[in-house]
Amino acid sequence: MFSAWLRDILAHRYPGHPFDILVPPDPAMGDFSTNIAMVAHQDARAVCDMLMADGSERIARCEVAGPGFVNVFLRDDWLRSVFAHADIPQEGHGHTVIVEYSSPNIAKPMHVGHLRSTVIGDALANVYRALGYDVVRWNYIGDWGTQFGRLIAAFKKYGEKVETVQDMVALYVRFHEDMKTDPSLEAAGREEFQKLEAGDQENRALWERFRTTSLAEYAATYEKLGVAFDVYRGESEYEGELPRVIAKLMDAGVTRESEGALIIPLEGLPPGMVRKSDGATLYLTRDLASLEDRITRYHPAKLLYVVANQQALHFEQLFAVKDKLRLGGTETVHVKFGLVLGPDGKKFSTREGNAVSLAEVMDEVVKRAAQRNPETAEAIGIGALKYNDLKQHPHTDIVFDWDAMLDLRGNSGPYLQYTYARLASIVAKAGEHGNADRSTLVHPTERALMRHLLDYGWSVSQCAKLHALNGLALHLYQLAEKANGFYEAVRINDDDEAARKAARLELISAVMHQLKEGLGLLGIRVPERI
RNA sequence: GGCCUCAUAGUUCAAUGGAUAGAACAGGAGACUUCUAAGCUCUUGAUCCAGGUUCGAUUCCUGGUGAGGCCA
Numbered sequence: 132m133f134s135a136w137l138r139d140i141l142a143h144r145y146p147g148h149p150f151d152i153l154v155p156p157d158p159a160m161g162d163f164s165t166n167i168a169m170v171a172h173q174d175a176r177a178v179c180d181m182l183m184a185d186g187s188e189r190i191a192r193c194e195v196a197g198p199g200f201v202n203v204f205l206r207d208d209w210l211r212s213v214f215a216h217a218d219i220p221q222e223g224h225g226h227t228v229i230v231e232y233s234s235p236n237i238a239k240p241m242h243v244g245h246l247r248s249t250v251i252g253d254a255l256a257n258v259y260r261a262l263g264y265d266v267v268r269w270n271y272i273g274d275w276g277t278q279f280g281r282l283i284a285a286f287k288k289y290g291e292k293v294e295t296v297q298d299m300v301a302l303y304v305r306f307h308e309d310m311k312t313d314p315s316l317e318a319a320g321r322e323e324f325q326k327l328e329a330g331d332q333e334n335r336a337l338w339e340r341f342r343t344t345s346l347a348e349y350a351a352t353y354e355k356l357g358v359a360f361d362v363y364r365g366e367s368e369y370e371g372e373l374p375r376v377i378a379k380l381m382d383a384g385v386t387r388e389s390e391g392a393l394i395i396p397l398e399g400l401p402p403g404m405v406r407k408s409d410g411a412t413l414y415l416t417r418d419l420a421s422l423e424d425r426i427t428r429y430h431p432a433k434l435l436y437v438v439a440n441q442q443a444l445h446f447e448q449l450f451a452v453k454d455k456l457r458l459g460g461t462e463t464v465h466v467k468f469g470l471v472l473g474p475d476g477k478k479f480s481t482r483e484g485n486a487v488s489l490a491e492v493m494d495e496v497v498k499r500a501a502q503r504n505p506e507t508a509e510a511i512g513i514g515a516l517k518y519n520d521l522k523q524h525p526h527t528d529i530v531f532d533w534d535a536m537l538d539l540r541g542n543s544g545p546y547l548q549y550t551y552a553r554l555a556s557i558v559a560k561a562g563e564h565g566n567a568d569r570s571t572l573v574h575p576t577e578r579a580l581m582r583h584l585l586d587y588g589w590s591v592s593q594c595a596k597l598h599a600l601n602g603l604a605l606h607l608y609q610l611a612e613k614a615n616g617f618y619e620a621v622r623i624n625d626d627d628e629a630a631r632k633a634a635r636l637e638l639i640s641a642v643m644h645q646l647k648e649g650l651g652l653l654g655i656r657v658p659e660r661i
Numbered sequence: 662g663g664c665c666u667c668a669u670a671g672u673u674c675a676a677u678g679g680a681u682a683g684a685a686c687a688g689g690a691g692a693c694u695u696c697u698a699a700g701c702u703c704u705u706g707a708u709c710c711a712g713g714u715u716c717g718a719u720u721c722c723u724g725g726u727g728a729g730g731c732c733a
Contacts, residue, residue: 196680198716199679199680199717200679400732401733444731467665467666469667478729522674529674534686535672535674535686538699540699541684541686542674542675549699560696597677601674609684618696619700620701625696661697
């Protein structure tokens with residue numbers, strides 16, 4: 132790949148000097164060119180000479196184009212010989228990456244907030260996989276805590292059917308309402324949870340039932356979204372480990388007693404609490420146990436937590452404790468993302484104040500896509516939903532706008548899918564064609580396409596580096612834009628010149644391949660026809 | 662009060678410290694007897710404020726202002 136090669140030799144020759152490779156503003160520059168910007172403007176001349184010396188088989192000519200800028204003109208023949216081979220660099224050989232994402236809390240429906248974690252995490256996992264890492268997709272289920280005591284108490288009190296997550300929510304809400312008039316209920320909930328912790332058979336069975344019912348519902352959602360996990364692990368599974376983990380922390384000398392609670396003082400952060408004064412353990416304690424488990428079991432190079440922004444402090448504390456325990460060289464990253472906000476700038480919810488359910492959103496967007504074509508509705512609708520999220524930088528809060536969400540035009544998933552389908556249609560109708568002569572590809576729209584294809588691998592590796600997918604989404608969008616430009620500007624199948632027609636079909640195949648693979652990384656399916 | 666995310670066009674979003682700040686939607690105009698009009702072409706329109714670092718700042722630093730979140 133040209134860009135990667137250029138980056139390599141520049142980084143090697145000018146280690147201290149940042150540089151950038153830009154797309155030229157205008158194909159009317161008359162040649163394939165990639166411009167390099169150097170920070171130190173006095174170096175532009177030297178860079179120019181060096182590139183000519185090192186890369187004459189790939190570079191036609193090189194010129195200083197102003198303060199800090201060098202224009203590099205690629206050799207057409209070289210570019211044309213590689214346009215079909217813009218592959219993803221294999222950089223992760225022998226390394227494991229664990230990606231935690233989705234992570235719903237049982238007895239609650241998944242809402243739009245879970246969409247971000249699920250979609251971003253799944254795509255990140257795909258990207259690491261493509262880069263050659265061994266990937267473990269980890270769903271950490273929130274299945275423990277005092278709220279289950281309340282749920283059990285509610286079930287025993289009202290004794291109604293519990294067949295869906297919605298039923299559980301109804302029970303819980305009713306219990307909560309009654310707590311306002313009957314304060315004894317709070318104690319009842321606590322008592323039921325203590326019994327659950329102690330292994331009471333009846334409570335255990337109820338909890339188990341809530342858990343399996345919830346997981347079955349989530350599985351249906353995952354199926355529709357087209358995501359899957361290697362490991363499902365609940366917080367509850369670490370309960371038994373906690374005494375040992377706490378002992379280990381105390382042995383390491385990092386803990387301190389404070390007002391009856393056990394805390395870990397941390398530099399520059401509020402202390403982390405691992406045991407409350409009443410002996411109860413906390414989220415942080417269980418996460419520590421899970422962290423230790425993941426590291427000892429898989430020895431991962433990286434451990435990613437795709438979890439909302441709001442948890443930033445929790446993860447800073449978790450990672451700080453991990454460092455204190457010297458748990459090895461695993462890099463831990465909190466891949467944070469912003470809230471989903473409603474049009475009013477507040478947390479997105481229904482009129483009743485509940486979070487909007489994920490299932491509802493999926494149904495709505497699929498329904499919209501079905502108005503156009505029922506056969507592809509699922510692929511298009513879900514693709515629109517995922518792309519809408521992934522095209523945005525994860526850090527910022529996103530505004531959930533039904534109209535923008537359901538709009539299948541413009542910079543959207545369906546736009547990319549549609550582009551692919553049109554190209555597929557050309558290939559399907561191509562008929563006989565001879566040997567390709569790539570030197571016939573001189574149209575500006577063809578040049579723009581070829582040059583753009585080259586940056587794919589770099590875009591993919593940037594996703595892993597930055598833990599964000601919007602760069603890849605942008606690359607693919609621009610690829611589709613250029614492909615559409617090409618499509619409109621040039622007749623492919625009516626071409627009398629057989630060698631040019633064949634070369635163009637090869638170019639189309641390369642574009643289709645990249646669109647399909649790239650969208651695949653984003654978790655978006657690509658129908659052959661729309 | 663301390664910390665974390667942020668602030669770009671009417672709206673929703675882009676832009677590893679680089680050249681003329683890109684798109685989409687909304688608004689205005691248009692082309693096509695032709696490989697899928699979920700498309701294409703043209704057009705109106707923006708970096709919160711004040712300093713600093715740099716050849717160069719939407720980006721980095723300091724201080725404000727404003728929004729959301731976390732902790733106490």
